[in-house]
Amino acid sequence: MSFEFHTASAGQTERAGLVLGPLLRRGDVLALSGDLGAGKTHLVQGVARALGVEERVTSPTFNLLLVHPGRLPLYHFDLYRLTHASELEDIAFYETLESDGVSAVEWGDRFPGCLPPDRLVVVINREGENQRRFEVRAGGERSTRLAQQWLDAMSAANGVLP
Numbered sequence: 001m002s003f004e005f006h007t008a009s010a011g012q013t014e015r016a017g018l019v020l021g022p023l024l025r026r027g028d029v030l031a032l033s034g035d036l037g038a039g040k041t042h043l044v045q046g047v048a049r050a051l052g053v054e055e056r057v058t059s060p061t062f063n064l065l066l067v068h069p070g071r072l073p074l075y076h077f078d079l080y081r082l083t084h085a086s087e088l089e090d091i092a093f094y095e096t097l098e099s100d101g102v103s104a105v106e107w108g109d110r111f112p113g114c115l116p117p118d119r120l121v122v123v124i125n126r127e128g129e130n131q132r133r134f135e136v137r138a139g140g141e142r143s144t145r146l147a148q149q150w151l152d153a154m155s156a157a158n159g160v161l162p
């Protein structure tokens with residue numbers, strides 16, 4: 001299962017995350033990739049809002065992992081600064097992914113073999129100053145269902161996207 005969508009502003013990207021958030025369940029893994037400034041963090045900010053996270057969500061680049069309490073805990077990783085897959089153990093990556101919350105992994109394509117196959121992959125391509133193309137791919141049963149629900153919900157919400 002895969003699909004594409006486009007956004008034309010940071011706010012629209014956040015709205016896409018806002019639509020995805022309510023569909024998420026514990027154990028879900030989002031793998032986000034795209035260059036610096038693509039919009040990975042904006043998408044996660046929308047997801048966070050939907051999960052009822054009240055604190056500000058920023059790129060965990062220097063922290064590698066930021067935990068945000070919400071309806072479900074949001075585990076927000078950024079693997080940009082990791083050089084070896086072995087460092088994932090130092091930040092309890094595997095245990096966290098299997099724990100009680102939703103994991104959003106920026107630069108999730110850095111160590112693809114270290115992520116569970118059943119993950120929702122979101123690749124963001126910059127097509128202009130404010131234009132972004134999103135490629136969404138599911139790698140298993142749960143993520144396929146999630147991708148389908150996200151697509152349906154976005155189609156339904158399209159009329160109200162800013």
Ligand SMILES: Nc1ncnc2c1ncn2[C@@H]1O[C@H](COP(=O)(O)OP(=O)(O)O)[C@@H](O)[C@H]1O
Pocket residue numbers: 007008009010011012013034035036037038039040041042043059106129130131132
């Ligand atoms: N359509 C868009 N979607 C997301 N961000 C956008 C868009 N258009 C412009 N931007 C800008 O691009 C930057 C994206 O930043 P951020 O979400 O932190 O990216 P990343 O986490 O991928 O490095 C922000 O400055 C945002 O305002």
Ligand SMILES: [Mg+2]
Pocket residue numbers: 040041059060106
């Ligand atoms: Mg970021």
